[in-house]
Amino acid sequence: MKITDAAVYPYPLGDASVRRLALQAAALGFDSIVAADAPSGTYAGVEVRSGLMIRDVPIKDVIAAAKRYRDSGRVISVNAANNSFNRAAIGVKGVHIIRGIQNADKLAFDHVAAKMAADNRVAVDIDLSPIIGRSVARQRAIHRYMDIMVLEQRFEFPITLSTHARSLLDMRNVRDVAGLCSLIGMDVPDVQRALAGVGTVLTPVEPSVKVIA
């Protein structure tokens, strides 16, 4: 099980280089990070996975991007929008994570989308940056995440945790992440499962029946 921060933004999107983010992640107790628009590799014992964040595009562009980068080893994530878009995005082969659910409308992720996410092994990302920040957005995010966790308990779709750090100072250690997740009703096993969420969605599904001959 690899403890992964599912989204960080290295320079030039953020103020730290990908190597420095990897160094910091190692110091904070992470085994791997998903870095947007960065090459994949290993630095200071931390595995850096290249992340592709798709946002504000129609579903046909999501399908095209997923088809193009499906076998590239990138972690493909799509920003959530309305309910029909989310259901369609979850059904696209190659999409690993649905992000920004806290900013989508209230009915954007319902029980049908949750069932589809569980069946297609698409994770829902819990972005910790609105919880770390201070505004009404924090209250709304906590409320939405608690709702997501109710659906997760029922349908058992994968969850990922991310700090969305654009600065080195936005990263938090694993203990802090667990503390912040306790605000949305996640207990320690839930947090452990969520921190390993990226590994879960990237592992190919083994068929339950194996044909030998």
Place this chain on the structure above:
Amino acid sequence: MSPRPPTLREKRRYILARIEPAGILLEQKDLYYAISDATTSLWGDATTAIITPAVVALEHGYVVVRCRRGTERELAIALSTVTACRDVHICLQIVAASGTIESLRSRFRKKGPHKKEAEPAPAGNGAGEEPVLPECTFAKKTFLIAQCNGQKVDVIEKGFKNTNRLFLTKDDLEDLNATTISDRI
């Protein structure tokens, strides 16, 4: 007025946190306001009154925060939401919790203060002039090295327009084409 006997005093706990980025100067009072704001914003006035956070020491890049015993978890979560102190972007990384300040002091004395290898070069005659920081180049721009500790290098762009801190490594500075996306890290 005689002091209250120890058995009747309220039990307290102390949390040691490291201030990042290393080398920035903060006032103890400003940091107290930042922590108090974060705690009140997260837990509300009633719970903050129970936690009673207080900054009791600020030394060598570490801060010791006091709270009532049993509220360490709440204070630790609140500390992880501290993002700024007087408009300076900071982060508090919790190191340890203890029942005495002295044990925490021994802990950061053992670890040592945040090292600062990038010592400013002495200026011209050495009196009345600002010290000159060493320079480096990254992404075809010139930066001043503000902090250097092992592999970690913090730089500030030279000039007066953009004074944001960039967090790099020595490998980044050695890599001439650091901005191009290569097939390796």
